Amino acid sequence: MSIVHADKDPLRYDALGLWNLYFLVKLGLYFGEVIDLHVIENIAFIAFLLLPFKRRILIKIKHVVAVVVALFLLHYDSYLPPLQRLLESGDLLGDFSFPYLIELLSRFLSWQFVAMVLVLVIVYIYLVNWIRFTTVSIAGVLYIGLLQFFASQSDLPPEPVLVKDSGISKAGQSQVKTVLNPEQAIEAFYQQQSRLRTEFPSSNLGGDFDIVLLNVCSLGWDDLERVNLAKHSLFNQFDLLFDNFSSATSYSGPAGIRLLKASCGQTSHQGLYSDANKQCYLFENLANLGFDNDFAMNHNGNFDNFLGMVESQGRVDAKLQSLTGVKIAQRSFDGTPIFDDGQVLNKWLKSRLTSPKSRAALYYNSISLHDGNVLEGRSKFGSSLNSYGTRAEILFKQFDQFFKRLEQSGRNYMVVMVPEHGASLAGDKMQIAGMRDIPSPAILDIPVGVKFIGPKVKVNSAQKVISEPSSYLAISELIARATRQNQFEGTLDLAALVADLPKTPMVGENSGTRMQMFNGKPYIQLDDGEWMVYPGY
Secondary structure, X not given: OOHHHHHOOOOOOOOOOOHHHHHHHHHHHHHOOOOOOOHHHHHHHHHHHOOOOOOHHHHHHHHHXXXXXXXXXXXXXXXXXXXXXXXXXXXXXXXXXXXXHHHHHHHHOOHHHHHHHXXXXXXXXXXXXXXXXXXXXXXXXXXXXXXXXXXXXXXXXXXXXXXXXXXXXXXXXXXXXXXXXXXXXXXXHHHHHOOOEOOOOOOOOOOOOEEEEEEEOOOOHHHHHHOOXXXXXXXXXXXXXXXXXXXXXXXXXXXXXXXXXXXXXXXXXXXXXXXXXXXXXXXXXXXHOOOEEEXXXXXXXXXXXXXXXXXXXXXXXXXXXXXXXXXXEEEOOOOOEEEOHHHHHHHHHHHHHOXXXXXXXXXXXXXXXXXXXXXXXXXXXXXXXXHHHHHHHHHHHHXXXXXXXXXXXXXXXXXXXXXXXXXXXXXXOOOOOOOOOOOOHHHHEEEEEEEEEOOOOEEOOOOEEEOOOEOHHHHHHHHHHHHHOOOXXXXXXXXXXXXXXXXXXXXXXXXXXXXXXXXXXXXXXEOOOOOEEOOOO
């Protein structure tokens, strides 16, 4: 069973030797729909392994080179992002705690995979003297090639897509464009979005009220379904509930910036970090209407420079609220403390009720649901995926209690809960659970709720669910409408409030990765490469 069998007489020995295990594992992963398989490249690798060498030093060099090639080829056949994307993400690994690194490793190497490899090794050991496994490996790769060939013959080219301008701007007529491919579609999308913005009134006509933005990390509809919390009573409290809202990104910093720049249409990832028109900054618009800016978080914001990005690009003109006196509820994936959401929000409310300001806008960021968190007092070694449901229930209970305290205060509030992105609890073919490098539809689809609280608030109907594709511009428009007309006196007409809200198709982007819905399917582009259908859809 020596690995040098490949260089002996192929009529007397199984020519690939132990390399057959490599190809048998890949065949198993392919038919298990875990990886793809590039037939030409794998056949070329087999041909390289079968090259005959007689000198021992050349044989050793060949197999050293083969190990390197095998690893790169396995990654190439997988659905994982390009190595450059993984290496860039790896820059942050140094901040991860050791227990969290162990947890991530366990997600990469499942017990099912280890068991499959073990079975294949045992089968190989017992049957290698009776079966030419080299023939099995080559035949298996060629069979996959035939399957892929016939599948490609049945694939139809994408149909042309009509892209129509939409939004709250009524100037000019809507233009309809025909796009033939995903690249044209995303260019048309950004062109259309660049012309959209929210028109705030010159002065506040909505009376005295506070705006509370609850920006929650790692909370998506897909995650809620998986922990059976999609129908939690908290969501019934919102007057407006978006069930088709796109976060446009799967990372926290960009998500915070997009929310704080919500008053203009969606921009590219690169565009987030350049100065925008003054009208794009939500909190600046509110400051111009007499809303005092407030800023609070339940963490220090140091990881990946979240605090710096929000301060420099979001333009919230407020000092970050101190966390002194607030109890630690969790430990983050990097070991830093995460403070109790309820106590942080109550501290803000206590300060707010003693303030002489008639109006305020709070931006609150919570990372209580982030991957890798550990509840304080629990073992550091464990699955943060398993504790997600518990942490979500705690957060929802604290939000519920906070809403009650707002009601008891006797003041008027417009509360908007906007998650940053989903948690990717299940993962997919391209990303392990918790990994969010690529903005997949499951990560972008987030629950957004709006609630009006006040002693005189009367709603004229049951909860209004907004199912049209939406994003941050719709939130900005709702806030602007609340400043144009008093929503806290008389009867709150939900249908009128949400009429003609701007619609935004699901388009997501991180650095080097883009995703959009095209012809009813999610297409992705990695590092300016070719667009392809997201694996698994």
